[in-house]
Amino acid sequence: MIYLARPNLSGKEWEYVKKCLDENWISVAGEFIPQFEQKIAEYCQVKYAVATSSGTAALHIAMRVLNIGHQDAVIVPTLTFVASVNAxxxxxxxPVFIDVYPNTWQINTELIETYLLQHTYYKNGFFYDKDTxxxxxxxxxxxxxxxxxDMIAIQRIANKFNLVLIEDAAEALGSCYYQDKAGSIGKVSILSFNGNKVITTGGGGMLLTQQKEISAHAKHLIHQAKVNGREYIHDEIGYNYRLLNILAAIxxxxxxxxxxxxxxxxxxHAFYQQNLVPLGFVPQKLTDGVSSNYWLSTFILPTEVNKQSLLDFLYQNGIEARSLWKPMHTLDMFCKSKYISHDNCAETIYSKAISLPSGTDISLKELQKVVDKIKEFVAKS
Ligand SMILES: Cc1ncc(COP(=O)(O)O)c(C=O)c1O
Known part of the structure; x- marks a missing residue:
């Protein structure tokens, strides 16, 4: 099977994991945790990085450290992985769902402003949803x-309407927005190291921030909010969200x-683009100023190509490709939430986009096979 994206363990993973096993440091303490945190903080150009058990856990902690609770609403794109909204x-x-742009597939900043101008009222420095x-x-x-x-527009809107910017960079380690690294743009940002990400710890995540108090609070919360010292005293409701040393080693x-x-x-990405664009496949357009990590090469299919049939055909031929996420406003548990859109771009993209095998251990022969099979299918469509 040619997988969508599988871990590529071709570096010093064995050596570092062996060290953990040999020295008996496999759990929530050990030298690799601060080393990994520091490495990520340096790379992403942030002052503080807190390793967590998953990206979802980091998002949950982001909500907690920013004091977001049941009286609040958070603006989020409808085209995302469910973890963003679950947190x-x-x-x-x-959640208040906002549609995305048809070409970049990123949150539509004009629609964020439309929501804030038309669906909220101002009171004591904050904006409140007119219905909820x-x-x-x-x-x-x-x-x-x-x-x-478009983070410039988002930051401008955030300043104008007194909103905090949280950056879900789970998929974007290595991407840049002008000079800024993904993961450094939000007041709090998060990364994921799930098995299919650009780098993986099997499962894991990171919370990033420039603010010492936020980092200290996040560390406290992921340690069950345990007060320093030998006694078991906890001063708020915390979580067991720490990353294991053995995973930090990886x-x-x-x-x-x-x-x-x-x-x-x-x-x-260049290989797929070169071979598939002539067939009418359309890649994601990058937002101005972005250099992408091309985490998953994803394309909109030509009109005549049926998504499900192509996915099935590829699977039968030993190729794992996949659909994008069903937009969040269409899921049962979120369908009553507010959704701001002109023409439902997210649903159009969802109905026609597929992600192709993009693992860093894929060979040229495998890439050629993916393209050949797609060409074979398109010729029959
Ligand atoms: C956009 C986005 N947010 C959050 C997550 C959650 O990360 P994790 O799987 O590490 O919990 C993921 C991916 O897995 C994601 O793609």
Whole structure:
């Protein structure tokens, strides 16, 4: 099977993991955790990085450290992975879904402003949703598929409407927005090291911030909010969200290979683009100022090509390709939430987009096979 994106463990993973096993440091303490945090902080150009058990856990902690709760609402694109929205709900806040641009597939900043101007009222420095009366506290900007939304516009809107910017950079390690690294743009940003990401720890995440108090609070919360000292005293409701040393060891070895991984992702995307654009496949357009990590090469299919039939055909031929996420406003648990859109671009993109095998260990022969099989299918369509 040619997989969508599988871990590429070709560096010092074994060596570092062996060290953990040999020295008996496999759990929530050990030298690799601060080393991995520091490596990510340096790379992303942020002052503080807090390793967590997953990207979802980091998002949950982001909500907590920013004091977002059940009286609040958070603006989020409808085209994202469900974890972004689940984290909003974990703290009792309400998502407000915003449609995306048809070409970049990132949150539509004009629609964010439309929502704030037409659907909220101002009181004591904050903007409240006219229907739910929830305080609109934050924009959760998602760097979808390694692209990054128009952060200049988002930051301007955030300043104008007194909102906090949270950056979900789960998919975007290695991407840049002008001079800024993905993961450094939000007041709080997060990364994921899930198995299919550019670098992986098997499962894991990171919370990034420039602010010492936020980092200290995040560290406290992921340690069950335990007060320093030998007694078991906890001063608020916390979580067991720490990353294990043995996983941080893998993360460190992965970070050492990040430049090669990013080059390979670029080559994969260029290969698909060169072969598939002439067939009418349309790639994601990058937002101005973005250089992408090309996490997953994703294309909109020509009109005559049926998405499900192509996915099935590829699977029968030993190729794992996949659909994008069903837009969040269409999921049962979120369908009553507010959704701001002109023409439902997210649903159009969802109905026609597929992600192709993009793992950094894919060979040229495998890439050629993917393209050949797609050509074979398109010729029959
Ligand atoms: C946009 C986005 N946010 C959050 C997450 C959650 O990360 P994790 O799987 O590490 O919990 C992911 C991916 O997995 C994601 O793609």
């Amino acid at each position: 909003i709900c974990y703290v009792g806040a309400s 009366h929830k305080c609109v506290k934050a924009i959760l900007a998602v760097n979808t598929l390694g692209n990054i939304p 993360g460190l070895a992965q970070m050492e290979q990040l430049p090669q991984f990013l080059n390979k992702k670029k080559e994969i």
